[in-house]
Amino acid sequence: MPVNFLATVYVEGRQAIPYYDTLKVAVPALTLxxxxxxxxxxxxNTWQRDMHGKVVLITGGTSGLGAxxxxxxxxxxxxxxxxxRNVHDGWLIEYINDLREATNNQLIYAEEVDLTDLYSVRKFATKWIDNLPPRRLDMIICCASVSQPISMPRQTTKDxxxxxxxxxxxxxxxxxxxxxxxxxAQPPDREVRIILTSCASSLTGEFNLEDLGYLKRNYPAYRPFLVFGEAKLYLALSAYELFRQFNNYKRKDGAPCNVHVSVVDPGMMRSPGFKRFITFGRLSxxxxYLLLWPLSWLFLKSSVDGAQSMAYAAMSPEVVEKREVAYISNCQVRPPPPRSEFKDPEKQAALxxxxHKLIEAVEKNSAIERNKFKKDSEKKKEQEKKKEKVNKDKPASKK
Structure with missing residues (x-):
């Protein structure tokens, strides 16, 4: 009984506590x-919001922070x-079914958008807006991210x-x-939230409009972390110009803009990207990563911890009340990183x-390549048909 035990400790002293010498060292250490x-x-995140029926588009939603x-x-x-990227992956169907069961929500499905192919992005987005009346849209969350290991040689996408x-x-x-x-086109009483993800690496990014996309720069060695930081910097800076464009839009009904843009820094996490970065992308x-796991477990956030700031951006009324871009870190609206570009609307507009110019050039070149590939494929099919016809018309050889 607790009373008898306490009485024994009172009479005999702390030595009556079993394993006291071990506990007096272990308890403070474990508490620390x-x-x-x-x-x-x-x-x-302590905010809660009724999300029933609200439509949320999310990239990178099948792993890590996004999941x-x-x-x-x-x-x-x-x-x-x-x-x-691919709606035909077998694991995706199982993943969605498991999520539906876990959340008791059947309104979960997938659309194909390959961010490494601008044509794929355009096909999806054009199909989405080609509706009358406009499809409901309450939130867009951009979580998809690629982090190349330091040892990775320079690669290129389809574009x-x-x-x-x-x-x-x-x-x-x-x-x-x-x-x-x-x-x-969303009704004025429907708040639309756009949530973009950034991180501290944006401090290392170079603001270089002369070579947007690392097309011309040729360092002695390819340094992926610099490209990663620059991309995160550009995404965060574009959010400010994006918000201004929405806020300056004049609706025909005269209602104010109800679009809210947030940039979220979830903090350092034990994400799949972090594991790939630490291991240089090599299974060997x-x-x-296993040796560093105890330190990463202690000092880095899990995906659940990092998602708290994302949930804050999706639910907090402070995002709506703040009539400017909300830069969110650790479940708080904070000042943006100490870079001059975040306070320079002209640079943001120039970016x-x-x-837009880069996208136009890339899509033009990609269209030329697609048309060339299409013509080559059609030419090849015609040649195969002619060959089949010739073989078919050949007289049977005499015995």
Missing amino acids: LYAMKYYFAGKR QTAKELAALGAQIVFLV ELEPQFQVNYLGHFLLLDILAPAIR LLFV VKET
């Missing part, structure tokens, strides 16, 4: 460890539309662009740019202008 873990995990964000919103009743630049910035920019009419170096 818990306190450190609690601190580095960051704040928790946890999608799960939380689906549990609140939101209709989740995953924008994925001949650096993968990190195209996925982390250009693909999302084009998606939002084409969907803009559908966003503006997985032991490095958007140059991005």
Whole structure:
């Protein structure tokens, strides 16, 4: 009984406590460890919002930060539309079915959007806005991200662009740019939230409009982390010009703009991208990640912890009350990173202008290549048909 035990300790002293010498060392150590873990995990989102029936488009929603964000919103009743590279992947069907069962929400499905192919982005976005009346749209969350290991040689996408630049910035920019009419067409009483993800690496990015997309720069060695930081910087900066364009739009009904843009820094996480970065993208170096796991577990956030700021951006009324871009970190609206570009609307507008020029040039070249491929394919088919016809018309050989 607790009373008898306490009485024994009172009479005989602390030595009556079993394993006292071990506990007096272990308990303070475990308490300190818990306190450190609690601190580095960051704040928790305390806002709740009825998401029933609200339509949410999300990129990168099947792993890491995006998966946890999608799960939380689906549990609140939101209709989740995953924008994925390939809707025919077998695991995707199982993933969606498991999520439907876990959240008791059947309004979850996927659409094909390959951010490494601007033509794929345009096809989806054009199909989405080609509706009368306009389709409902309450939230767009851009979580998809590519982080190349340091040892990775320079690669290119279908559009001949650096993968990190195209996925982390250009693909999302084009998606939002084409969907803009559908966003503006939403009823004035329906708040539309656009949530973009950034990180501290944006501080390392170079603002270089002369070579947008790392097409001309030729460093002695390819440094993927610099491209990653630049892409995250551009995505965050474009959010400010995007918000101004929506806010300056004059609706025919005279109602004010009800579009709200947030840039979220979820913090350092033990994400799949982090694991790939640490192991240099090599399975043989997985032991490095395992050796560092205790430190990463203590000092880095999990996907659940990182998703708290995403949930805050999706639910907090402060995002709506703040009539400007909300830069969110650790479940708080904070000042943007200490870079002059965040306070320079002219540079932000120039970035958007140059991005439009780059997209136009890339899509033009891609269209030429598609047409060339189509003609070559048709020519090949015609040749095969002629060959089959010749073989068919040949007289049977005599015995």
